[in-house]
Amino acid sequence: MSAFVVGHDHIDGLLTFVTGHNGGYGQRQTVSYWDLNDERCQITQDNATEIGRILLRENERSVMARYPDCSEGNMPGTIGEASQDYVFKPWMMSNLDAVMILKACACFDYQACETGDYDKTLAWRIIHAIRMHAIHRLPRYSDSPGWELHRPAARKSA
Numbered sequence: 036m037s038a039f040v041v042g043h044d045h046i047d048g049l050l051t052f053v054t055g056h057n058g059g060y061g062q063r064q065t066v067s068y069w070d071l072n073d074e075r076c077q078i079t080q081d082n083a084t085e086i087g088r089i090l091l092r093e094n095e096r097s098v099m100a101r102y103p104d105c106s107e108g109n110m111p112g113t114i115g116e117a118s119q120d121y122v123f124k125p126w127m128m129s130n131l132d133a134v135m136i137l138k139a140c141a142c143f144d145y146q147a148c149e150t151g152d153y154d155k156t157l158a159w160r161i162i163h164a165i166r167m168h169a170i171h172r173l174p175r176y177s178d179s180p181g182w183e184l185h186r187p188a189a190r191k192s193a
Contacts, residue, residue, distance in 0.1 A: 040112030068164035083123035091118035093158030
């Protein structure tokens, strides 16, 4: 497997979608996740920079685990866009949709999973919350049956 550090644009896209800056969804939404102390936290415009840095630090940790000979300044991916330099800049376009965000979450997971404990990290919990937010915004999701599945009744033969 290989890994690279995603760019600031990637993180901005994820956070734009969940902070409601994406014009296609109207009002801003609240997306919550559980921190490592099992406290409920929200992703907001006010903490988007902090959240982005958490994600990028985990991505960098993964790349360093995969390529231990790399240094901070020359990891594969977007060179010059380190986690400590990240500042949230919302996308000013409204074409971010749920499927794009789900794919972006999958990309992030793939780049950040090179450590043995990724699924126990704060970054994993944040990406999970973003993924769930996107799933609930898929076309027809709220109108679709399936909260509790029941087998169709068998037809009686004559």
